[in-house]
Structures are given as C-alpha cells and as structure tokens.
Amino acid sequence: MTLSTISTIDEMFRWRLDKDQCEKENVEHIIHLSVEETNSENAKNLKWTEYTDVLYSFLLTYKLGLEIISEDDFCRCAKEYKNYRDLRRLNTNSPQFLYFCSNDKAFMDLNNCQEYKDFLGLYFTIGNLIPTWPGGNEARGKMGLYDIPEIFFRKYNTWTKALLKQYPNANMDRIINSETFLVCRKNADSFRIKGYRNAFNNILQLKQMMKNNKDLYFDYLKHRNDVIRQRQKALNNILEIE
Numbered sequence: 749m750t751l752s753t754i755s756t757i758d759e760m761f762r763w764r765l766d767k768d769q770c771e772k773e774n775v776e777h778i779i780h781l782s783v784e785e786t787n788s789e790n791a792k793n794l795k796w797t798e799y800t801d802v803l804y805s806f807l808l809t810y811k812l813g814l815e816i817i818s819e820d821d822f823c824r825c826a827k828e829y830k831n832y833r834d835l836r837r838l839n840t841n842s843p844q845f846l847y848f849c850s851n852d853k854a855f856m857d858l859n860n861c862q863e864y865k866d867f868l869g870l871y872f873t874i875g876n877l878i879p880t881w882p883g884g885n886e887a888r889g890k891m892g893l894y895d896i897p898e899i900f901f902r903k904y905n906t907w908t909k910a911l912l913k914q915y916p917n918a919n920m921d922r923i924i925n926s927e928t929f930l931v932c933r934k935n936a937d938s939f940r941i942k943g944y945r946n947a948f949n950n951i952l953q954l955k956q957m958m959k960n961n962k963d964l965y966f967d968y969l970k971h972r973n974d975v976i977r978q979r980q981k982a983l984n985n986i987l988e989i990e
Contacts, residue, residue: 750779755868757859760806761847769844780872787877793987794917796877801885803878803923803979804972806871807843808895813858814849816958816965821854863969870973874987875980879915881907898926898948919982922975931970942967 754760762770763778770777783802784791791800814822829848830838838845850859858864870876878897884907893899901908901924912918922929928945944964947954958965 749776753869754778754780754871755865757810757850757864757868760868760871761843761850764807764843765847773844773847783872783877786872787874790874790983790987791877791879794915794983796879796915796918799880799882799884800877801880801888803876803897804867804871804976805889805895806867807846808841808889809969810850811841811846812894812955812958813965814846814855815955816962817858818854819959821852822849825849825852825854861966861969863966863973866973867969867976870976870980873976873980874983875976875978878920879911879918881911893951896948896951896954897923899951899954902926902948917983917986919979922978929968929971931967931974933967944968 751759751763754763759778762775763780765773765775765777767777784800787800791797814825825848826838826840826845829835829845832848840846849855888895888897888900891900891903893903901920908924912920912924926948928943929947930941930943932939933942942963944957944967947957947964947968958968
C-alpha cells in the first residue's frame, strides 16, 4: 500500500516497520517517502547539500509518551511482548515492540490525541527537516535523550555553532534557545498561555517533570508543532525568494 499522507499512529508504524516485520504482525506494509526524500529538492535549493535529518522524530518521542501516560502499563506490555515473541532480552526502542504497545487499550487516548494528529500532518513538511553534521542523525538516537533536539543541540554546543555558521538559513533559533517555551491552551471560554522554564536542561529532569505533570508532555508536542509550522513558513519564504 502506498500512501500520499500518513494520518494515524497505526499508519506511522506500518511505514516504520519493514515488509517482513509487517508480515509477522499480519498487517499491510505502507510505502511512503522519508522526510529527507520528500524534501530533497527543497534541501538542495536551501543549499543543505551534505547531511539532513528529521528535526522532530516520531519513534522515541512516542515511547516517552507511553512511559509518561502509564509506566506500569508500559512495563506490562514489555513482559507480554517478551512472552509473545519468546525473547530473553527486549529492545524497548524497537518499532516492533512500540507498535505492540500502540495497540494496547491503555494507550488509545495517546494515539488519538489532537497533538499527535497535528504532528503527523506536519511530519513530512520542510519545517521538520534540518541540516546536520556527519553522524549527527545517528548520534541523536543513541544518546539516551529520546531524540529530543532541544537537549541534543545544547549538549553539543560547539558542533551546533559550527552547523549554524555553515547553514545560517537553518532557522533553528527556537530549538536551540529554548530555556523557556510557551504554549497556548484553549479553555472552555478563552485561551491562556502556559510557560515552562528550564525543561530542557537534561533528559532526566524533563522526564521527571513530565511524570509530575503529564500536561507537560502534551504541551511539548504542541511546542514541536508550533516550531515546525514556524519553520515551514520561514523556509518556504526563502525558497520562494530564491
């Protein structure tokens, strides 16, 4: 099955899983271009000619959401999956396991939340693509940071400065200068601004803050969506000029 858009968590996983894995899960594999492939011409026009990467990835952020929503249910799913697959050791970052979790009734509200619906609609846009340094995309996924760019780029400040010097049109200010981020929440009759300070000092602090206040996880998703929209608009303006 080839889709022009991906609009559900289930579709996202059926794209992330390869064909053989989908056959094991007895689901139809989805074919879709990657973010990099979708925006290859735009990246070329922006002169991001060496290495590009997804700004906000899906898999590890979704895993973080599972742990924040219910760590008990996440651990239960891990035990069930190990028994189901007869595994001695389990990689809890694997798409196969996280797809298994996504089908558990404990996480249906997460799958259907508006923040993820918006994120999937923005995922393949130019606003979700960045230039990076050699090996930067692989390092983000292996640093135990849940692939969160606000933490990663602060951790590698020297490399980040060099990257922005080489690509001044990368439009990454809101990602790197993120001591405080604000989101707008709609109440019954009005809107109000919610702010979070020092959320991105380190992953352990961020995860604990989210456990103490689950709203932070969903507000972080809102923040990501806002950043993608802002970058999409700014980068499209550059592309139209050039």
